[in-house]
Amino acid sequence: MKPKSSMPDGEGAPRAAAGRRAPAEKRVRIKVIGIGGAGVNAIDRLVQDGFDQVGLLAINTDSQALTNCMVADKLQIGDRITHGLGAGGDPDVGRQAAIEDAEAIEEAVRGYDLIFIAAGLGGGTGTGASPVIAKAARAQGALVLALVTLPFVYEGKPRERVAQGGLAALQDAADAVICIANDKLYDLAGEEASVQQGFAPTDAFLSGGVRKIWRMLTFTGLINIDFADLRAVLRRRGGETLIGFGDGAGSDKVARAIEGAFGSPLLSDPEVLRRAECALVAVTHGPDFKMSQYGEMMKTVNEKLGPQAACKLGPIVDEDCQDQVSLLIIASTGKPIESAASRSGRTLDGAIQTSSLNPTAPSHAFARGKGKFQQGVLNLNEVSRGAFEGADRTVVDGEDLDLPTFIRRNVQLRQR
Known part of the structure; x- marks a missing residue:
């Protein structure tokens, strides 16, 4: 099943805001991709809510689960590996399935500014395929925000270890990852909730977050957030x-x-x-x-x-x-992640770099009115893993031990 075109047309908004809507050709193009069983269930909630202002795509290795999905645009991956029967809880199978259909995935994420990825970690397809899809979306120029869940404690340590490995890989591939433990969402549902009601907060969280971010980016406010x-x-x-x-x-x-x-x-x-x-x-x-x-x-x-x-x-x-x-x-x-221009303290046109949300001072900031340089901060962050680029990360208790301690703990090393 290959995806149909699902570019948002911006019509039929659930509310008409007094602020002006951006012209159609300048609106932020958003797509929400549900990956694996939990991810597909989550984006079904958007369909149930009648929200059609963004592109929706369901991706899975399980053909039967895709058939039951309410989302119109569907992409079955890894048919040669899984024969449409799912990844069997193996993230390596999920990853290979996404690699097998890399061209279809690249086509599905092309042309969007912001891509949400929804997935549950700890299984096969969501854990293994999500980092591959996030990386493909970023390669196409999209800002990638992943919303993922971690297994319940009672699902056991092995599943938790799989989830943590998938989380580390996804954090490398996406721009940002919002991670929620299923146990926290269970607390919201309450002890008397049915199994179906127990998973509802996850779907509601995704649906509400997408709708509110869409409105924030689509309508021009009194003070605009773009x-x-x-x-x-x-x-x-x-x-x-x-x-x-x-x-x-x-x-x-x-x-x-x-x-x-x-x-x-x-x-x-x-x-x-x-x-x-x-x-x-x-x-x-x-x-x-x-x-x-x-x-x-x-x-x-x-x-x-x-x-x-x-x-x-x-x-x-x-x-x-x-x-x-x-x-x-x-x-x-x-x-902040600094570009080469911001590390020099200037934009490409030579202007001093300033921003209220991402203020980056020059590496040797000239002290205003003092005629001397102030001590700067070295910008040390992981650029490449070299020969270990494709290797699994060493994650213990949610902490990536492959990263140096000063990066994990955001320690700033000052220049002398």
């Missing part, structure tokens, strides 16, 4: 990518939206939040939303993220919201 801002937050060295969102209505809508956003699995750990280096804060509200309510919301956000986080606020006025507000937070604890 694709370059998103790229500056996601393309960073080391650290974690965090996302949370919440909605509120009525007299306590601000408190409810904040509670929902910071109650999200990835924003609920205060220690991780305090390490955030930068964040995008998108707020969608009705025309009567007050400045005092903005102040209340941003005060809480800044307190939770800490003083070192560079935040950009993007308000969007939606006349259909009326007495409602929606809050989306995307943050990163990683350090």
Whole structure:
């Protein structure tokens, strides 16, 4: 089954925002790819929600599972290896299946600016194929954001080790990886939830996150958050990518939206939040939303993220919201990845490089008004693994031991 064309046409938006929508030829082109059983189940939720503003593609080695999928565009990979019967929980089979159909995958990811990858780690297809597909998408110029889940504790150590190996490979291949433990999502569902209800929070998290990011990038707000801002937050060295969102209505809508956003699995750990280096804060509200309510919301956000986080606020006025507000937070604890131009402190046209989300000082920053150079910071990060490029990484307790300690722990080495 080869994919049909699924370029988003931008029509039939679930809400008409007061902010102007970008012209069709300049809109961010987004595609969501579900890989393996868990990934395909997750993007089915977008179909159920009636959201058709992005391209959707289901990829699997299991032909029967693809047949039952609600997504229109489907790609079965590795037929010569698996004969359509799945990867049998072997990530090497999943990886080879993706390599077998590399040309079809490259065609499926071509022409998009932002690609979401949804997968469950610990099995065969999602664990093995996701890094190959992420790498192909980046090679086509897309910004790649992966949303993956880790196995339940009761699934055992072997499956956890497989998942951690797949996570390390995906972190190498994608621009950013949002990783959620299934046990955290189980806590959200509650002990009395059925098995089907237990997995629902994962699908809802993906669907809600995609829809809110789409709205943030599609509509021009009072202060615009654009694709370059998103790229500056996601393309960073080391650290974690965090996302949370919440909605509120009525007299306590601000408190409810904040509670929902910071109650999200990835924003609920205060220690991780305090390490955030930068964040995008998108707020969608009705025309009567007050400045005092903005102040209340941003005060809480800044307190939770800490003083070192560079935040950009993007308000969007939606006349259909009326007495409602929606809050989306995307943050990163990683350090900026500097280009050759930014390492010299200048852009390609010679201008000094500045950015509110990705501030990069020259390696020898000239002290303003002092006539001397300040001590700079060496930019040391992994560029290539040389002869070990294709080898499996050594991952222990979620930590990649192949990376030097100063990179894993974001230690800055100063120039003398």
